[in-house]
Amino acid sequence: MDVVIVGGGTVGLCTAVFLARQGVSVRVLERRATVSDHPRAFGLNPRSAEIVRWAGIEFETDDQQRGVASGPSLAELTATTGPIAFPEIGPASLGSCPQHRIDRAALDLARDLGVRIDFGAEVVAATDDGVVTTVSGETVEADYVIAADGARSRVRELLGIGTTGPGVLGGHMLNVLFRAPGLPVPEYSMSVLRNEESTGILMKVDHGDRWIFHVPGGDPGMPVSEFQRLLRAATGVGDVEVDVISMLPWASTARVATKFRQGNVFLIGDAAHVVPPTGGFGLNTGVADGHNLAWKLAAGGDALLDTYELERKPVAQFTMEQSLIRGEHRELHWDFSAKRAADRAAVGMANVLVVIAGYRYDSPAVIGAEPLPSLEDLTLDGTPGSRIPHLWVSPETSTLDLIDGFTLVTGTKADGWLAAAAEVGIPVHAVPGWADVTGIDENGAILVRPDGFVGWRSVGDGTAADLREAHNRILCR
Template sequence: MPAANVEVLIVGGGPVGLTARALLERWGVRAMLVEKRRELSPFPRSRLVNVRSMEILRQLGLATPIAARAFAPEYGRIRFRDTLRDRDFATATMVGINAPIPESPVIGVITSQDRLEPTLLTAPGAPMRFEVEFIDLAEDTDGVTALLVDHHSGADTHVRARYVLAADGANSTVRQRLGIDTTGPGAIGDVTTVVFDADLRRWCADQPAGLYVTAHGSFLPLYPEGGWAWCGPTPEDAARIDWRDLVSRALGPGLNGKVDVLRVQHWVANAFVAERFRHGRILLSGDAAHAVPIVGGLGMNTGIADVHNLCWKLAGVLHGWAEPNLLETYETERQPVADETLRQAVANAQLMLQAQNRRREQLQSGAAAQAQIELPWSERYFAQLGLVLGVTYRSDAVYSEDDNPPGSSDIGTDYLPTTEPGRRMPHQWLTPDRSTLDAIGEWLTLLTPDPDHWKQQTTAPWPLHIELLTAEHADRFGLGPHGALLIRPDGHIGARWSDRSSGYSALPRALATITR
């Protein structure tokens, strides 16, 4: 691989790196993506693409093909059983996955990472170099020089980049080279995933779910056409385990046909947040910045939101309509989200354990095997719409004309749509098939019932798109006849004027504040 000069070097070709690749292409940034593996992951790994991630992927034109290869909405459910062959003793739906919600134009999906990644790779974007490993880097005032090794040819090369976006996983080489420490529990357990084929329709066809939690590990359907995975703690004698026998016993007696083990993967469950998300021109994202337990499906989705927040800022700096200081707001905005995500993911794991413990106590007390137990959370808990859609950014990239900061960034389970600065722009249908979120692109967007008033204030260099709001929609958003909402390219509200702005410099002042 010859030496190259790029604007952004992306390290890591998982879902987060692949999404960053597509976003940077959309914003006209010349990038390169390097991945040390020989190919995309053959393991199912991450399984849930939540509603916010699907909104982002809709912008990239990928939501439809991803949904086409995913499970039907009725699989957006968790079922608790003693063994897979037993009846449910508890069940919970995943809100935003199991059925459409009025708060979004899309629905989240259950799909395996080995189905998601190839679809992400079809998006226009930078070259992806497989078997190219990041080794080290040196940063100076103008950019970063990265040392890479091509494992196919054995050759070393140096790549010069203006910025490096690290999406190279929980064991991030980039983070380690920078000496960035982490906070949180750290490694919380060794886990094994066994991918296998078996005919389980007898027990599952009439009661579909994306996850079956049993006393002997969890079972996950992998693809609509078939395939399964078992996931559980790694046994101490893993090297001598007969995985076919283990899965067969976990399934329980009465299995029709045999179990064919296809792949076995051992991995470490991590729980941490990096102390810093930025080191000069190097920025951490995804598991490199935060690794969270898998319960609730929050990890990958948080990483996708990371790069959605970051890539428009990189584009603005590289294209000259934003100041380099804008990149400081990436950590300011995303690190609190990572902290809260880790807290809720740990809580998810504890709540699932509580459900299993209650069942164990019930059986020990002699209760009937088919008796139900009450789950220790509401039906809405695992969707966590407040965390998925209700994030509030509080930083210099959010403007308030009266110098009052945005409201509390506390994140709850439920989501209340609001046009408060810092919040995600609420979804409303502008036409039968066009959402307010569809008005947001690789530009700053001004939604207003009075475009003529605001057009008088527009100046270079900002890429600004002004769109008419009907009086009905303006009223829904609490805007007067001359009000406006300034939306950042990541869909979060940068500024709000309930009615006519104070003077003709209000919009340029807000734009300068958000992008400086």
């Protein structure tokens, strides 16, 4: 099978790795000359972190504490959130890392895995049967095309796929990447600076002297002298010298594509959905799109591929709605403690952990799916359609690390399932404590899909015929 990915940003490159890991031939077409060194996002949430951990995409994270502080200058910051620390919900933790560092790591690994990556290859024509044409006139044919070409997706436009949602929300921002030797490093990763002369959001990019400053309503043609004046006024550091590297205008936007699949073309990431920045859900939702789609492409089958939209579009819609609510109630978003549960419920805000990892799939690729039980409580209990629970089975191995394609995970007295898995040819692991967290008996089992989601649950014993039938049903065969 041949897959072409249009777009070599974070989501496109990570998806290329996911596919190559599963034996799919991949080619990436990216219009830019190389990956960008100008980060638009910082860090991965715990769910995305465990996905890239599975894929082997390794990059350095920063030791600066994740958190938000605000004030009229760097010398007068007050913590808005304190350090952001999630409870352990998986084997990978939250880490601060600028987007370009993730891109470089994914690019290197994709190439090591044999992915062909063509920079300077802008797509100017596309059809829904898997044919794209580049600006140079090359026609590229593939079994499937994945559009990962961003919020202004050319592929989505060429196919006539519309979007729904509020669209652009208010004015635009200017994301300025610059060097400023000697600028004091705040305690927390994000500083919201606001005074009578200047307003903006300051973030450290790396261990050197590079920074990002988001200027509300900033002009992309702004002279360096004017930017330096705004930065000095915002930070209160009157003698800081800046070297502007690049400027990127952006606008907070909320919209979801009307369809995520048309023929042999799939939309992922910002091509499929754009969410406002509050919560940092955008990039992370795109990574999960690619992870969901990759195993289905590798497995094959038109009916199975239809479940990509059935599963991911509701998640995108839910995530967009939650981002909009957070934009109106930022104080509740940043304080996700149990004491604010009633306040969140009053405005329809889900606990951030539910948005990150608690969503559920309901499609023919899940047997016995159940709806999300709560917007407040993260419920990972082995219910079909949910991500499997995380347990440490050794000091460095989680239950999520056991998943290698379709995998059967059982209680400790499930000899029948061990024999059944051997007969069907599915990897199997008996895990102490698994029955306690998944609602099965010790002789029961859970069939886990390649993306770490529960496809089927058997409370008690069963046969190879039961397992084979469940496996085929999840594959929509």
